[in-house]
Amino acid sequence: MVIVRPAEATPAMLQAAIRNVVGEANVRTGKVKLDIPPLVENGNTVPMTISVTSPMTADEYVKSIHVFNEKNPQPNIGNFYLGPRAGRAQISTRIRLADSQKVTAIARLSDDTFWSTTADVVVTLAACTEEAI
Amino acid sequence: MPSALINVPAKAKRGSVIEIKTLMSHIMETGYRHTASGDVVPRDIITSFTCRFNGTEIFRADLYPAIAANPFITFFTTVTESGKFEFEWIGDKGFSETAQASITVE
Amino acid sequence: MRIAVCIALLTAVAGAALAAEIPLSERRSGYSFMSADTRAMQDEDTANPGMLFVLDGEALWKRKAGAANKACADCHNDARVSMKGVATHYPAFEKALGRPVELEARINLCRTNHQQASPFAYESRELLALTAYVAQQSRGIPIAPGDDPELAPFVEKGHALFMQRQGQLNLGCTNCHDDNWDKKLAGSAITQGQPTGYPLYRLEWQSLGSLQRRLRACMTGIRAQAYDYGSPELVELELYLMSRARGMPIETPAVRP
Numbered sequence: 001m002v003i004v005r006p007a008e009a010t011p012a013m014l015q016a017a018i019r020n021v022v023g024e025a026n027v028r029t030g031k032v033k034l035d036i037p038p039l040v041e042n043g044n045t046v047p048m049t050i051s052v053t054s055p056m057t058a059d060e061y062v063k064s065i066h067v068f069n070e071k072n073p074q075p076n077i078g079n080f081y082l083g084p085r086a087g088r089a090q091i092s093t094r095i096r097l098a099d100s101q102k103v104t105a106i107a108r109l110s111d112d113t114f115w116s117t118t119a120d121v122v123v124t125l126a127a128c129t130e131e132a133i
Numbered sequence: 134m135p136s137a138l139i140n141v142p143a144k145a146k147r148g149s150v151i152e153i154k155t156l157m158s159h160i161m162e163t164g165y166r167h168t169a170s171g172d173v174v175p176r177d178i179i180t181s182f183t184c185r186f187n188g189t190e191i192f193r194a195d196l197y198p199a200i201a202a203n204p205f206i207t208f209f210t211t212v213t214e215s216g217k218f219e220f221e222w223i224g225d226k227g228f229s230e231t232a233q234a235s236i237t238v239e
Numbered sequence: 240m241r242i243a244v245c246i247a248l249l250t251a252v253a254g255a256a257l258a259a260e261i262p263l264s265e266r267r268s269g270y271s272f273m274s275a276d277t278r279a280m281q282d283e284d285t286a287n288p289g290m291l292f293v294l295d296g297e298a299l300w301k302r303k304a305g306a307a308n309k310a311c312a313d314c315h316n317d318a319r320v321s322m323k324g325v326a327t328h329y330p331a332f333e334k335a336l337g338r339p340v341e342l343e344a345r346i347n348l349c350r351t352n353h354q355q356a357s358p359f360a361y362e363s364r365e366l367l368a369l370t371a372y373v374a375q376q377s378r379g380i381p382i383a384p385g386d387d388p389e390l391a392p393f394v395e396k397g398h399a400l401f402m403q404r405q406g407q408l409n410l411g412c413t414n415c416h417d418d419n420w421d422k423k424l425a426g427s428a429i430t431q432g433q434p435t436g437y438p439l440y441r442l443e444w445q446s447l448g449s450l451q452r453r454l455r456a457c458m459t460g461i462r463a464q465a466y467d468y469g470s471p472e473l474v475e476l477e478l479y480l481m482s483r484a485r486g487m488p489i490e491t492p493a494v495r496p
Contacts (some may be wrong), residue, residue: 032232037276041496042442045201047276072199079195080208086192087150087211088314093194094201096163124426136294140285158291160445202445203288 009075014068017075018106021066022114027106031115032065034105043097043123050080052089052107052115062089063108071101084110097123135159139220141234145212153184153192154207157222157230163198179204181222187216196224214238261417261431266487268435269495272428277442281286281494289371289440289492292364294448296372299365305356311369314353318376326374326384326489330478331412332393339478340392343370343449344469361468367447371438374491382435382489384482400472412476427496432457433484434477436493447492450477 009017018027033048040110051122052062061084067077080091089107100123140154157179164176176198182190192208204222220232245470270278284290300311315321330339333348340348347358359366384390399458401412415424416432423429437450444452451473455465466472 037274041274041277044445045280045442047280069199073163074197074199076195076197077199078197081193082208083191085211085213086209088209091194091208092205092207094205096199096201136291136298138285138290138294154285156285156288156291158295203291205286205288 009069009071009073011070014070014075017068018066018104021079021106022106025112025114027114027116029110029116032105032107034117034119036103036119036121039118039122039124040097041124043099045094046097046121046123047092047094048103049090049092050105050107052109053087054089054109056084056087056089058084059110061110062086063110063112065089065091065108066108067095068089068095068104068106069095069097069101070103077103097121098117099123110129134218135230137220137222137230137232139218139232139234141218144237144239145223147212147214147238149204149212150209151212152207152209152234153218153234154205155184155220156203156205157182157234158203159222159224160226161196161198161200161202161204165198174179177225177228179222179228181221181223182206182223184208184210185219185221187214188219212236212238215235256438260483261420263486266433266484267420267431268433268487268490268493269428269430270436270490270493272430273494273496277496280440281436281490285415287440287492287494289438289447289494292371292438292440293492295364296370296375300372305350305354307353307355309354311349312415318372322373322376324377324380324383326377326491327380327383330474331385332387332389338471339390339474341451341469341474341477343451344375344474346370346373356439361454362449367438367449370449371447371492374438374489378488378491379488382481382484384478384485390478393475394479394482396471397475397477397482400476401479401483406458407460408461408463410461412457417438418421432480434480435484435487436490436495438491439493439495441495443496447475450480459480 011098031053033051040046050065054062062082064096067076077095082089102120103117104116104118106114108114135158138156142151145151159179162174164175166174178198179196182194183190191210194206215238218234222230280286303310326342328340335338343366350356350358384437403412415429420429420431438447440447451468454473454476459463
């Protein structure tokens with residue numbers, strides 16, 4: 001038997017990955033800001049900052065931030081767990097994008113509501129690439 | 134031992150919010166690449182990053198193959214007292230590294 | 240498909256008029272062609288993944304090695320003092336060999352002659368790390384290739400290779416990096432090919448790499464047979480590039496797309 005691994009995540013895989021985090025909750029648009037270059041020089045290292053509008057007090061804060069992509073081999077990029085003492089609901093990292101695609105960030109607030117935003121990223125392919133391995 | 138770079142201010146005012154920047158040396162091999170002869174290069178990534186302050190977890194992240202090589206993660210925290218930040222990276226093939234940084238409350 | 244586009248653009252580029260060497264006032268580091276995001280990665284040491292290699296290099300500098308059981312530091316003491324400015328005049332003429340050697344080869348000569356240790360392989364983490372650590376001590380110092388008269392014929396050979404058309408695309412370095420550095424190729428800046436930041440962290444590589452790795456990649460790009468690491472041709476080309484970049488500050492460890 002030959003098992004063929006899917007070349008890229010499918011919309012169904014993305015939806016399943018999101019459901020895995022949010023359960024049956026409704027995900028609303030807003031509160032989340034995703035800073036990512038709309039056009040990147042190299043998909044191997046794409047800087048990304050996510051911030052969430054929140055007072056970050058003991059009663060009202062961001063619990064976690066979850067980042068997903070549309071087309072990489074798998075839909076998850078990272079989960080980031082904060083808390084009231086973070087003071088500021090903002091994280092940065094660098095990600096890989098195998099191709100031009102959508103990136104979605106979802107924040108879980110202390111009242112267990114979910115908020116999201118999505119950005120489109122265009123990845124230009126280097127003119128002269130080399131064998132990676 | 135793999136190198137890590139940590140940026141934490143040495144001093145801060147009580148109650149202020151500071152940014153912590155971390156950079157860890159790691160190839161983050163995705164497990165989706167093949168060699169010229171067609172063999173899959175096995176996955177070798179950091180799967181978990183944790184920051185504790187004086188023993189209490191203040192930040193944690195789950196990482197996937199889509200995180201770039203040499204993972205760079207920044208986050209914020211409120212300065213409550215002088216003490217020690219401990220950083221821990223855990224991953225495939227038994228990868229486990231730690232780093233520390235101290236802060237003094239003015 | 241991608242190769243076809245690449246060839247079509249390169250052919251167009253190759254047809255442009257030939258220009259002279261870039262005057263000093265117009266020399267631009269690859270840094271100036273990058274996006275703000277990529278520049279930011281280079282600007283701050285704790286955000287620059289190349290600094291992870293510099294840290295490794297610092298540890299290697301102090302570690303005893305070889306049958307002589309000596310560390311670099313045992314002879315050269317504090318690299319921040321002894322290695323300051325050294326990388327600005329490499330490749331340098333090596334009397335014992337009668338030819339120029341690049342910084343990597345100089346480090347390996349030290350290993351074999353003085354530490355009685357085996358040389359590090361080209362592009363090994365150790366060699367990249369030590370080279371980056373040494374070169375980083377010259378950060379901000381202008382490139383000043385030695386005016387040793389014995390170097391002159393080798394600079395000339397490197398220049399000739401830079402001008403020489405080669406490969407299936409029949410292109411010389413000069414066709415892109417002298418004549419068309421202000422244009423783009425498939426969305427990427429062509430740049431002047433100034434070697435100011437090596438070894439550097441290339442996002443494409445997701446690692447640090449040497450100037451020779453970059454030169455070999457360019458040769459593969461024009462469908463030419465790349466010269467071997469440490470070959471006289473690559474060292475001469477490196478030497479010419481450094482003389483061409485005279486006066487530009489060292490940026491090691493630079494970040495490039």
